[in-house]
Amino acid sequence: MKRKLLFFTAVAAASILVSCEGVDSIGEEVLLIPVKNGEEFQYIDTDGKIVINPQFKTATVFREGLALVETSGDNPQFGFINEDGKYAINAQYNQATIFSEGLAWVVSENSAPTAIDTEGQLKFTLQDAETVKIFKEGLAAFSIVNEEGEEKWGFVDKTGKVVINAQFSEVSNFSNEKCAVRNDDGKWGFIDKEGGIVINPQFDAATDFNNGKCVVTYSDKQGVIDIEGKYIINPQFSTMRIDGDLYLVNQDGKFGWCDNDGKLIINPQFSEALPFLGNKLTSVKSGESYGYIDKEGKYIINPQFELALPFNGSLALVTSAGKVGFIDVEGKYIINPQFDDVSLDFIVYKLTGESVFNTVSTGIEVPEDCIQAFVMALSNGDCDLALKLSTGSAAESVQSSIDAGCDEYQSEIVSVTCETTEDASACACTENRDGMDMTYDYDLKKVDGTWKVSAFNKQMDLGE
DSSP: OHHHHHHHHHHHHHHHHHOOOOHHHHHSOOSSEEEEETTEEEEEOTTSOEEEEEEEEEEOOOBTTBEEEEEOSSSOOEEEEOTTSOEEEEEEESEEOOOBTTEEEEEOTTOOOEEEETTOOEEEEOTTOSEEEOOBTTBEEEEEEOTTSOEEEEEEOTTSOEEEEEEESEEOOOBTTBEEEEOTTSOEEEEOTTSOEEEEEEESEEOOOBTTBEEEEETTEEEEEOTTSOEEEEEEESEEEEETTEEEEEETTEEEEEOTTSOEEEEEEESEEOOOTTOSOEEEEETTEEEEEOTTSOEEEEEEESEEEEEETTEEEEEETTEEEEEOTTSOEEEEEEESEEOHHHHHHHHHSOOSOSEEEOOOOSHHHHHHHHHHHHHTTOHHHHHHTBOHHHHHHHHHHHHHTOOOOOOEEEEEEEEEOSSEEEEEEEEEETTEEEEEEEEEEEETTEEEEEEEEEOOOTTO
């Protein structure tokens, strides 16, 4: 339970800081909610009745009539089910994204990312792609590694044709006919669907456009630009989030709301807050508990919950005594707290309109990449990903971290060096943790064609 609560809070905070998605998509009510008691996910309706029995290791909300699920057992695979709980596309993939605009990306063993339709028919494969993102406004971002070993991003259309060559260091998604891209100098600007620069690179960070507005970062402060790149609100807040006609802002560590002129409407006073997303109420944290306020900043449901999400139709997810339940707009329980967990995908969808399954990647081909992914997964508190990147005693160590709560920590990789044979590698990785360099020895081996960490230990410093 400790790990779940930490994960919930981390996702909520991250979504407030970086998301700039459309309110309409976020506001759609989820009628089948993936929750679990014990080890497997099931689906319940808005009355709390079990509609699809517990059986899945991972489960998403339904999009375009299908939900992405991962089977339980020793060899989990991804597939897609319909709202009756029957497989529309059999579980057969090592990785998969949700469906978006009629297509999903899947990766089979030792294969490149392939696009499939909702019937499971293969449409095309991107043989050279390292990572691909779901389609947005008819285009999907993909990355390749060039001859210099640098990852570069471009875009393909729904036929698999490259329409924007891989040339950018990082990209977001197309929205309002524009996409944020980062150049080699680390500055963000915007391109059109032909790849032409329409807003010059000048920002330290940028999100997606939402109804002609976009949050950008400049000199550690966030503001809002219009479709031409002109400031609507000059950079002045620590964080901002477009919230309909308002903006959820962070000022001096407290959350409140401002209008389109930057004038504060609800004074920053809450230690945590979520956007209204078209609802009349939203959740805020006061002291150690969450409650719900209206758009005048008045409490309608007093703080009493451990955690609380925005409303999903007439219901809102809350946690009490470590259990998940659902309340109505008066704060009365419609579904009593009884579930151990709710799908992370449901949380992300309600907060951002997005998914945790927006990308897939090819198998890790070099041990250095595996170590970097493994270290970053652990430091970010994503022990499930670290578990997938490990085997043997390393996997046992990760499982111990999961059991202990999988806390996040600050880490930056300084260097990685490896001595590699055909199917084994011995590496040394130096990390900087809280200002101190630490070196770890890693053993890796190939499992089904991809590198995994099999063991790791901190090097002894005889001077200590």
